[in-house]
Structures are given as C-alpha cells and as structure tokens.
Amino acid sequence: MKNFSTLIDPLARNLVSVEPTIPGKPGTRILSSLPIPHRTIPQPKGQDLDFVNVAHSHLIHSDWAKLDLLSSGLTAFRVKHVLLKIQKDYVLSLEFFNWVQNHKPSSHTLETHSIIIHILTKNRKFKSAESILRNIPEPDSLDLPAKVFEALLYSYRMCDSSPRVFDSLFKTFAHKKKFRNASDIFCSMKEYGFYPTVESCNAYLSSLLELHRADIALTFYREMKRSHISPNVYTLNMVMCAYCKLGELQKATDMLENMKNMGLIPNVVSFNTLIAGHCNKGLLGLAMKIKSSMEKNEVQPNVVTFNTLINGFCKEGKLYEANKIFTEMKVKNVAPNIVTYNSLINGYSQVGNNDMGSQLYDEMSRSQVKADILTYNALILGLCKEGKTKKAAYLVKELDKENLVPNSSTFSALITGQCVRKNSDRAFQLYKSMIRSGCHPNEHTFQMLISAFCKNEDFDGAVHVLREMFERCMVPDSNILSELCSGLCRSGKTGIASILCSEMEARHQLPVGFDKEEIINTHLENDRND
Numbered sequence: 012m013k014n015f016s017t018l019i020d021p022l023a024r025n026l027v028s029v030e031p032t033i034p035g036k037p038g039t040r041i042l043s044s045l046p047i048p049h050r051t052i053p054q055p056k057g058q059d060l061d062f063v064n065v066a067h068s069h070l071i072h073s074d075w076a077k078l079d080l081l082s083s084g085l086t087a088f089r090v091k092h093v094l095l096k097i098q099k100d101y102v103l104s105l106e107f108f109n110w111v112q113n114h115k116p117s118s119h120t121l122e123t124h125s126i127i128i129h130i131l132t133k134n135r136k137f138k139s140a141e142s143i144l145r146n147i148p149e150p151d152s153l154d155l156p157a158k159v160f161e162a163l164l165y166s167y168r169m170c171d172s173s174p175r176v177f178d179s180l181f182k183t184f185a186h187k188k189k190f191r192n193a194s195d196i197f198c199s200m201k202e203y204g205f206y207p208t209v210e211s212c213n214a215y216l217s218s219l220l221e222l223h224r225a226d227i228a229l230t231f232y233r234e235m236k237r238s239h240i241s242p243n244v245y246t247l248n249m250v251m252c253a254y255c256k257l258g259e260l261q262k263a264t265d266m267l268e269n270m271k272n273m274g275l276i277p278n279v280v281s282f283n284t285l286i287a288g289h290c291n292k293g294l295l296g297l298a299m300k301i302k303s304s305m306e307k308n309e310v311q312p313n314v315v316t317f318n319t320l321i322n323g324f325c326k327e328g329k330l331y332e333a334n335k336i337f338t339e340m341k342v343k344n345v346a347p348n349i350v351t352y353n354s355l356i357n358g359y360s361q362v363g364n365n366d367m368g369s370q371l372y373d374e375m376s377r378s379q380v381k382a383d384i385l386t387y388n389a390l391i392l393g394l395c396k397e398g399k400t401k402k403a404a405y406l407v408k409e410l411d412k413e414n415l416v417p418n419s420s421t422f423s424a425l426i427t428g429q430c431v432r433k434n435s436d437r438a439f440q441l442y443k444s445m446i447r448s449g450c451h452p453n454e455h456t457f458q459m460l461i462s463a464f465c466k467n468e469d470f471d472g473a474v475h476v477l478r479e480m481f482e483r484c485m486v487p488d489s490n491i492l493s494e495l496c497s498g499l500c501r502s503g504k505t506g507i508a509s510i511l512c513s514e515m516e517a518r519h520q521l522p523v524g525f526d527k528e529e530i531i532n533t534h535l536e537n538d539r540n541d
Contacts, residue, residue, distance in 0.1 A: 044204025050165040052122075055092050063092045070103055075110070082114035090118050094126045098170065101134040108143075121147070121162040128163065128179070129170035137179055144183040156184060156192040160199050178207045185215035188222060194231075201238065209235075209243055216249045225253035244270065248280045255288025263288055277308060283315050290323030295332070298323060312343070318350045325358030330367075333358055347378070353385045360393030368393045382413070388420040395428025403428050419450040426456055430463040435472060438463055442476075452483075458491045465498045473498070474511065481520065489524040496527075 055063050062084055069078040070093070090111055097103050108127045111118050124147050131140040149155055163176055177200045184193040193215050200206065207215075212235055219228040232250050235242065242250075247270050254263035263285055270277050282305045289298040298320060305312055317340040324333035333355060340347060352375045359367040368390055375382060387406055394403040403425060410417060422445035429438035438460055445452060457480040464473035473495050480487060487495075492515075499508040512527040521527065 045202050047167055047203060048165055049168045051169065052088075052091060055089070059086075059089055059092070062089050063096065066093050067096050070097055070107055078110070079114070085111060085115040085118040087118050087120045087123060090123050091126060094123065094130070095169070098126070098130045101130050101136060104130045105136075105139060121158060122166060125159075125162040125166045126170060129166060129172040129176055132176040132179055133170070133173045135175075137175065140176070140179050141183050141186075144180060145187065156180075156189075156196055157199070160196055164203065174205050175208075177205045178211050181207045182211035182214050185211060185218050188218045190215065190218055190222070190224070190227070193218075197234075206238055206240055209240055209246060212240055213243075213245050213249065216246065216253075220249060220252055220256070223256070225256040228253040229257075242273075242275075244275050244278055244281065247273075247275065248278075248284055251281065251284045251288075255284060255291070258292065260285075260288050260292065260294070277310065279305070279310050279313050279316065282308075282310055283313075283319060286316060287319045290319055290326075293323075293327060295320075295323050295327065295329070312345070314340075314345050314348055314351070317345055318348070318354065321351060322354040325354050325361075328358070328362055330355075330358050330362060330364070347380070349375075349380055349383060349386070352380060353383070353389060356386060356393075357389040360389045360396065363393070363396050365390075365393035365397055365399070384410070384415045384418060384421070387413075387415065388418070388424055391421060392424035392427065395424050395431065398428060398431045400425070400428040400432060417448065417450075419445070419452065419456075422448070422450055423452065423456045423459075426459060430459045433463065433467055435460070435463040435467045435469055439472065439476070442479075454480075454485050454487070457485060458487055461487065461491050461495055465494050468498065468502065470495065470498050470502055470504060470507075474507065477511070481515075481518070486520045486522050489522045492522055492525050 054060075062081065066078060066081055066089070069075070069081070093107060094104055097107065104127060108119075108123070111123075124143060128140045128143055131137075131143070144159070147155075147159060160177070160180060163172075163180060166172075167176070177196070181193055181196045181200065184190070184196060197207065197215075212231070216228050216231060219225070219231065228249065232242070232246070232253075235246070247266055251263045251266045254260070254266065267277055267281060267285065270281065282301055285301050286298045289295070289301065302312060302316060302320065305316070317336055320336050321333045321340075324330070324336065337347065337351065337355060340351070352371055356368045356371050359365070359371070372382065372386065372390060375386070387410060391403045391406050394400070394406070407417065407421065407425070410421075422441060426438045426441050426445075429435070429441060442452065442456070442460060445456075457476060460476045461473045461480075464470065464476060477487065477495065496508040496512065499505065499511075512521065515521045516527070
C-alpha cells in the first residue's frame with residue numbers, strides 16, 4: 012500500500028502497513044513489533060514513604076475524613092505510588108483518583124491518568140477508562156495524543172496492563188471525531204504490535220462518514236484488511252455507505268455479495284444503505300429491485316426502507332409511485348412517521364397539489380404524529396405556490412401555538428407567495444423581517460425577489476435586491492441577470508445596467524453564460540435606430 016498522503020489526504024499519512032506479518036487476535040503482539048519500553052519510578056523514601064503508607068491505611072479502612080487531612084501534602088509522585096499500591100482494587104483506585112481530582116487536581120499528571128486507565132482497563136471497565144481519557148486536560152499542545160500514548164506505553168509493564176488500553180485510547184479519539192489523532196494512534200499501536208478491536212475500528216469509520224470523508228473510510232478499511240482485523244456486518248455496512256457516498260454503486264452492491272461470502276448475514280441496514288445510494292442517484296427502478304431482494308433474503312423492510320423510497324420518488328415528482336409505496340407500507344403494518352409524512356407533503360406541495368398535502372396533514376393528526384417545522388413549511392409553500400397567502404399566514408400563526416420557530420424556509424415560502432401574487436414590495440418587507448429574525452436567505456430567495464420586481468417593472472427595487480445579494484457574496488444566475496439588465500435597458504436605464512455589469516465584472520461575480528455585450532449593445536443599437 013502506498014503512503015496514504017499520496018492517495019487521499021495528508022491527515023492520515025501514517026496509515027501504512029508496518030509489517031505484513033499476520034497478527035493474532037486484536038490486541039496481541041507479534042514478534043516483529045517494537046519491544047515495549049519499561050520505565051520504573053523511584054521508590055518512595057522518608058516523608059514520601061510515610062505519606063503513602065498512611066494514605067494507604069486510611070483508604071483500606073475507608074477513613075476518608077482522616078484522608079482529607081492529608082490532601083495538602085499530595086504530590087504527583089505520592090499519588091502514583093498510592094495508586095500502584097491499591098491497584099488490585101479498581102473501585103478503591105477510582106475513588107481515590109476522583110478524591111485527588113476534587114482536593115488537589117494539580118497532583119494529577121499524564122502518568123497518574125495513565126495508571127488509573129491501566130487499572131480500569133485491566134478490570135474490563137472500559138467505559139470508565141474512556142471517560143477519563145475523554146476528560147484529560149488538553150493544554151495548548153498539538154502532540155497531546157502522542158504524549159498520552161507514550162505515557163500509557165511506558166507505564167504498561169509497570170501496571171501489568173491489558174492491550175485493550177490502547178484500543179480504548181484509539182476509540183476515544185474516534186468518538187471525539189479527531190481522526191487525525193486516531194490515525195496517529197492506530198499507527199503507533201501497530202508499531203508495538205497492538206491492534207484495535209473491530210468495534211473501535213467501526214467507531215472510527217462512523218466518525219469519518221459523519222465528517223463526509225468516505226474516501227478515508229475506504230482506505231482505512233483496506234488497512235483493516237491488511238492488518239487482519241476481521242470486519243463484522245456493521246463494518247461492511249459502513250463500507251457500502253462510503254461507496255454509495257462516492258457514487259460507486261456497483262462496488263457497494265458487490266460488497267453485499269462479499270458479505271455473504273465472508274459468512275456474514277446482511278441485515279436491514281445493509282439493504283437500506285444500497286436503496287438510499289440508488290435513490291440519491293435517481294435510480295429508483297434499481298432501488299425497488301433491491302427492496303424486492305430483501306424479502307428473498309428474509310429481511311423485512313422497515314420504516315427507513317419505505318421512507319427512503321418515498322422520498323426518492325417525491326424528489327423526482329413521481330407522486331403516484333410514492334403513494335403506492337405509502338399504501339404498501341401501511342398494508343405491511345409499518346407505521347408511517349414524521350419523515351414519511353413530511354416527504355409526501357413536501358412532494359405534493361412542490362407540484363402544487365395543496366389539497367393532497369392537507370389530507371396528509373389531517374391523517375397525521377389522526378395518527379397522532381406530531382407535525383414539526385418541516386411539515387408546516389411544506390404546507391405553507393404549497394399554499395403560497397397557489398397564491399393562497401392568507402391561508403399560509405394562518406398556518407404561520409399556528410407555529411406559535413406549537414412552540415415552533417419560523418426558519419429560512421418558512422420566510423422563503425411566504426416570499427414565494429407574495430411573488431406569485433406580484434406583490435414585490437410586500438415580498439421585500441418579508442425579506443427584511445427574515446433578516447431581522449436572524450434567518451439567512453439563499454440564492455433562490457434573492458432571485459425570486461429580483462424576478463418579482465422585474466415583472467412589476469420596478470427595476471430600481473430589483474437593483475437594490477441585487478446589491479443585497481452582492482453583500483452576501485452570492486451570484487445571480489444568468490437568466491435572472493439577463494431579465495434585470497434587459498428591463499433596465501428597455502426602460503431607458505442602459506447606463507445603470509452597464510455600471511452594474513462592470514461592478515460585477517470587477518468583483519468576478521458575473522454568472523457563467525451571461526453575455527453583457529450582447530444585451531447592452533443590442534439595446535444601444537435599438538436606441539440609435541429609434
């Protein structure tokens with residue numbers, strides 16, 4: 012395998028194989044790995060020894076009141092020796108660790124943290140160990156993960172620890188979505204012959220997918236295979252998801268077959284992942300075939316399966332097919348949820364069928380599925396597209412009663428309604444209310460407003476909206492700008508159109524496909540001929 016930085020991204024440049032030797036079970040060492048260093052700490056003497064012995068005595072007798080009197084004498088050296096002395100009792104060790112944290116936190120160092128993590132991990136208290144790892148103070152140091160790994164490594168033999176301690180460290184940074192750190196820890200583990208469990212690898216893959224790094228997820232999976240870390244169904248589901256995100260649907264489909272060849276049984280998530288991948292590409296026929304294959308594999312579609320297909324058909328404007336799946340869903344006693352209804356209501360609103368949207372809303376209420384802001388936005392948009400702004404305004408009032416807050420989509424729908432009714436001034440007032448509410452308009456909102464002003468031949472208003480658009484570093488599409496410039500020229504404001512285009516050119520904001528010369532020169536030529 013080539014250096015990872017040459018493949019995808021320098022953030023995981025160290026994800027390369029250290030040795031081709033087959034390791035044993037995750038966590039076991041192999042002969043070709045680096046030897047684990049052994050660091051000892053000096054034995055306590057004099058006052059340090061007296062403190063450790065007295066503290067130990069108070070601890071084993073649970074005499075915390077007497078122990079409190081010793082808190083001013085705590086040092087990192089003394090804390091380490093007390094922990095080592097009581098390490099066979101993990102409960103007492105953790106109580107003492109927390110007591111130190113409450114009474115004199117400056118006595119805790121990376122070494123004291125490492126010792127308690129070793130104690131907990133050796134006793135299979137992984138969640139407690141990971142909790143401490145998550146809460147290690149982070150100074151302004153970029154190499155903290157490396158220092159934590161080093162501290163655990165050098166205290167490993169002293170505590171007669173378990174290899175799972177490094178697995179916990181890897182998993183912690185994976186859960187924290189710090190995959191640069193997780194990658195470095197994975198590579199450091201391999202150097203010393205330690206390998207993470209598949210569960211920790213899954214946590215890492217999941218974090219990568221949440222951060223939209225499907226490319227790195229696939230490269231890490233290949234590294235898992237090289238390291239002979241056996242994947243499970245959850246691993247392969249995430250690999251399929253990564254392929255789908257990258258548009259490599261055939262490889263995702265092949266992975267389903269590979270899963271069976273590896274002796275693993277695909278589950279509903281496996282099929283849902285493939286269905287979602289095909290729906291996102293508009294391949295709805297193939298998505299339906301995958302759904303049919305579920306039943307052949309004795310896997311029953313669930314609410315996610317149906318929702319994915321319904322949403323896919325709605326996005327393509329195929330409401331008849333979406334409704335058929337909705338009916339099948341209910342026949343199979345799979346209860347529709349808010350996602351189901353929102354997809355359908357939005358689908359009908361987009362095609363201007365507000366009556367059907369209202370029927371679905373009523374059905375939701377009867378089924379005791381509580382509407383959210385997305386439901387109301389879809390209904391409001393449907394009404395506004397038909398110019399029914401009064402009914403839409405009534406629904407906006409309903410938001411208060413339901414403790415819902417209007418968002419950008421709510422305002423955009425209301426602006427759409429006023430634009431449909433050619434009330435450009437009212438639409439602009441709604442735009443200003445939108446800004447005051449802390450909502451952010453998108454390109455579509457601005458373009459609706461510009462077009463509405465142009466249709467009302469209020470070109471000054473349209474220019475004002477365009478300048479508002481500039482301030483948010485947005486560029487209108489070519490058709491909208493052509494509509495505005497042509498309108499300015501027709502109304503005898505060719506100079507304004509020319510200045511506007513020059514300003515946009517200077518800012519590199521002229522949209523692709525817009526021909527300034529053709530529009531302005533054509534109108535100048537017409538003016539001369541007149």
